[in-house]
Amino acid sequence: MTTPVGSQAVDRASALLALIVESGGPRTFTSLVDELGLAKSTTSRLLQAMERRRLVQRDRAGAFRPGALFSLYAARPSALHDLSELARPTMEHLSDVCRETVNIAVPRGSQVVQIGQVDSRYVVGATNWVGVDAPAHCTALGKVLYAYGALTPPRGNLERRTAHSPMDRAQLDHMLVEVRRRGWAASLDELEVGLAAVGAPVRAVDGGVVAAISVSGPTNRINDLGITKLGDLLVTELRGLAALLGHQPRKEGVA
Template identity: 35%
Template sequence: MPDLLRPHPTAPHVTAADLGRRGIRSAPAEITDRPDRTDRPDGTGGSVQSVDRALTILKLLAADGELGVTEIAGLLGVHKSTASRLLATLESHGLAEQLPDRGRYRLGVGVLRLAGATRSRLDIVRESRPVTGPLAAEVGETVNIVILSGTETLYLDQVAGTSALQIHNWIGRRNPVHATANGRVLLAHASSGEAEAILGAASTSSGRLRAITPHTITDRVALAASLESVRRDGYSVAVDELEIGLTAVAAPVRGVDGSVIASLSISGPSFRLDAARIPQVVGAVRGAASAVSARMGYLAPSSGRP
């Protein structure tokens, strides 16, 4: 029997957890180690399953970079011949390509064409609303979407929470970058040239950063440490730095290429967003920022192979 048709003895049975660890959802009708013989001309059963499996392969390649036929068959829980046939179909449409030196597969340029057609229509305010609306209702505080604009931050969108006290509408408002949680998230991921321009605009004649309140970070060394914390931990907190009595927690929103394109934050009165509540808010902000990033086309790296 040719090796391509021989059942792989060590191919693991796929589970929801296996795919879930890669952030992949799939709904196979019935996964088996036997060759797939369910594709029928009447369009029922196996044809839908094959589409599901092909889409899962694309997600696996996106998460892992490169995979071999045996690995893909094992992750899907199917025979190698089934995986080979699905890969050949994807390759014929330019959605997957085989590396000539190792025989492994990666995403093809056809995926980039499809992504480009979608990316041009993505709008961060529109794409974030299904996330920021429920988040504001859940936490009861204001949720903001903020970008860099020159050497300042610019508020693109804001969704008010259900709490009685709310800050005023900041859509269209510009704020200093160094004095806000959103600004530090964006500054932490800016290019060196952008960062220097931003800090230059925010500096006084003495070289220190401009104090907006007595709590604003004005020392460049302290700010650099704060930015390193943002890059390491994935969020920023600002307490009373822009306004006395105002606290904000922010996390980065990434685009399809992985670059930080915006910041998502929860802001509210410092007496409500106190030290005891901050850890809960951090989790909510990071989760929401990840959800918006996914809607903007970003695919988080694989968390590790099972």
């Protein structure tokens, strides 16, 4: 069956746009032609049309990057809702496996803002954390965002909610080194005695961390699940979510 000309043009434009958006950096005209295998005239015509519609734009060197429409979308409040909805299936799967509360949070200024939650299957532990303000250094979500540069760690004295909370910046920095080494963060009785959480990063196209997802519940139940096992599960599951956001991890040996 022959593909209609109009559909073929849409397919080619979509592939070209996806390549620019998912590359994580500016793309030269030559690299786009080589990778997609389109004729130079076709590629040029499609890029000009997308430029007019603000889907792509050129930098000072003439390379192509995502256009103004993507920046406008990212700045809209609804973008957070869309991120939460995109993460929902992953969060629900984690909830099915762990039966505990699953949250997603993003950095906003110096704060951790929780934008979505899947409730615990247990009566104890079904607190709604969306909109709750908590010291980020006492939370798994906050530690993830600190560790990967999405938030700047606090200076000066740290608020201690319990005897298990980080005492000072030096202790917090040591914790963040461990987060980067393992790929996940834990908070055990640090925000409140009897409450524990494990969190991991959500990466976008360029590999930057744009959000964090955690599993939380009573400390005894989280310990029963296994802290390391839960951390590794989160890292594995969130790779799939990152892929939906366009992130493609570099292969070993590839610069």
